[in-house]
Structure formats: structure tokens, C-alpha cells
Amino acid sequence: MDKANKEYQAHSNTFEELNRALRLETTTGWRADVEHWEENPNDLSVPNPFKMRVPTITQSVVQLKLVEMEAHQLQEGNDVSLHPDISPSVFIATGIDLESEQHCFKLDLSLQRAHLTDRQKTILVWQQNTLQCKVDTWKQVQFLYTPAAQFLSS
Numbered sequence: 001m002d003k004a005n006k007e008y009q010a011h012s013n014t015f016e017e018l019n020r021a022l023r024l025e026t027t028t029g030w031r032a033d034v035e036h037w038e039e040n041p042n043d044l045s046v047p048n049p050f051k052m053r054v055p056t057i058t059q060s061v062v063q064l065k066l067v068e069m070e071a072h073q074l075q076e077g078n079d080v081s082l083h084p085d086i087s088p089s090v091f092i093a094t095g096i097d098l099e100s101e102q103h104c105f106k107l108d109l110s111l112q113r114a115h116l117t118d119r120q121k122t123i124l125v126w127q128q129n130t131l132q133c134k135v136d137t138w139k140q141v142q143f144l145y146t147p148a149a150q151f152l153s154s
Helices: 002-021 024-039 061-073 088-115 116-147 150-151
Strands: none
Touching: 061 088, 088 116, 116 150
């Protein structure tokens, strides 16, 4: 029970600190919305104040917007690419894809590591080598588009 009381006190203190940092009209309105929602748990006409009210922006939407901006710039004769084969939007998309590939590879590796045959180990090493080559190539392009990254990776 002592631990629960300490946790409660810590959360209360953090909440009060946050509450003091916000404008009164924001917190008053928010509190009223939450209380109204809590008082009417079965009334679907009462909006859930915890539900996001702004549309979620997906990675696909951002990529489309970037590609459209690049297309518009190219139509105006303004090519902002710093690499002959990799535009800024391709650079960003490739980086995101590589991050996803790395995550999937690490997950696969952690799930399979215990009882691998020599053939499976060979395939994993090939995959790791291929992924490392992709990352190294991407880093070379990264230095063109974000020169400060060179200093951060050193």
C-alpha cells in the first residue's frame, strides 16, 4: 500500500506541475469535457475527450505530398536533387524503409537464433551483409542531403 501511495503522490505532483503550466481556459474546458464524458458512460452522443480530433497523417500521405512537391518543382525547372538518381523524397523514403528492414531483421534474428542450421545461418549472414551494404550506400547519400549527419556519425 505504501508503494501505491508513493506512486499516487508522484503522479499527482506531476499532474499538478503540468496543470500549472497550461492555460486556465484550456484545463477548465478539458476538465469539463472529461467529467461530462465520465458522467455519461453509455451515452454515445457524448464525445470521448481522449479521442484524437485531428486526422492522422500517414507515411503514405507524407510521401505523396513530397513527391507532388518535387514534381511541381521539376515542372518549373527547379531540380533540388543533390544526387543524379536519388531525389529528396526517395532519400527520405529509402531511409524509412531501411529502418523498417533493420527492425524486421533484428526481430527475425532474435526469434530464430537458438536452433539454426548452417544453411539458415548462411542466409541470415547474407541478409545482414546486404542490409549493411544498403545502409552504407544510404549514408553516402545522407551526407549530401544532411551534411551534419557526417559529424554525428563520427
